[in-house]
Amino acid sequence: MSSGTRTVTAGVDGSRAALDAADWAAREAERRRLPLRLLHAGAEPAAPAPLQDVDLPARTLLDRAAVRLSYAHPALDIVADHVETPVVPALLDAATEAEALVLGSWGATGFTGFPVGSVALAVTSASARPVVLVRAGELPEDERMPAVDGTPPHRAPYLPVVLGLDPDRPADELLAYAFETAAARSAPLHVTHTWTTPPPPRGYVPGAPQPEDAPEREEGRRRVLTSTLQPWRHKFPETTVTEHVVHGQPGPHLLKESRRAGLLVVGRRADTAGLGRAARVLVHHSACPVAVVPHR
Known part of the structure; x- marks a missing residue:
């Protein structure tokens, strides 16, 4: 695609959907041989509960997401950024420098499809670059035969x-x-x-040939x-x-x-x-x- 847009960027907010979207973005970055950028916008994220099977001290949300993905994708170049700009403007700005912006969408057990949050809709409706919406629960094997x-x-x-x-x-x-x-x-x-x-054209008579x-x-x-x-x-x-x-x-x-x-x-x-x-x-x-x- 056009020059100067050489990252895959994932919006991270600590939700399960965002983490699954970030994992999808990491796989896409590997496929395209591009770096992955993790972006959190707005208030400073709080440290979540420790990750399973990873013995680490408490870290910020972004740090934890980066560490988790680095274990799964050791050869991937990962950059984690936090900006205090409001979420929608921050994501739209990040999209201008990205090959694609990847966002998570909440899943609903027992229902077909997934509802999309207001942030995802606002960004998708106005982004200057492709936006990929990934449902919660999306697994690597879901994109393969x-x-x-x-x-x-x-x-x-x-x-x-x-x-x-x-x-x-x-x-x-x-x-x-x-x-x-x-x-x-x-x-x-x-x-x-x-x-x-x-x-039918103006004056069309029902039964007449089209x-x-x-x-x-x-x-x-x-x-x-x-x-x-x-x-x-x-x-x-x-x-x-x-x-x-x-x-x-x-x-x-x-x-x-x-x-x-x-x-x-x-x-x-x-x-x-x-x-x-x-x-x-x-x-x-x-x-x-x-x-x-x-x-x-």
Whole structure:
């Protein structure tokens, strides 16, 4: 991606969701061969209870998170920062210097998906860089295929990266993030474009033939998607790309695909405040982490 954005940054607040997100960020930093930055914003964090199986004196929240991750990822360069700036401005500022900003989301036992806190929504809606939302309880094996034939779980192939794309509004930032993420994992990339039938023209008489029938319209959508992806296929020849063109709204289709994905990637118009309807549904209910990528 663009130069000058060479860290993976995780927001740390001491919650279980934030620690699981930081662990996801550490794995992503290793895959991309980048340093990991842990950031706590606001009031000075208090020392939590001692970590299990680690005989250490009381430390600050950030120190403990860094030590925990350094044991799990000994080759990873980890920087822990605390700033007294309010949380949302601090995270938005940190995002400008990051390859991606990773935030945790609270899980709810017995429910599908996870609710997203106000801080995560505010940051995701305004960030100038990709924001990845990771649910509480996310484990390393959740992003990989089930291990077979005695293969260790950490060596099993990665699940697909799923990209929701409108080829009428292709965005280099969105496509680059999805392809680079898939390449870093040696994972397949599944690109899904959903389309709906436009409303009938003014003066349309019920029962009269439409200008195009559904099969023709779908085939046209398929050609546009293939053409949009062709230069990216050439740029990432080792990435297996599968194209899906389906009729309907994006939310339900992408939620279904998230059940068999390691990461779901969606876009957000950088010149529009807030998240669109589909993106809001996905960040609340996706079965896998969601990356929201701002684009022009």
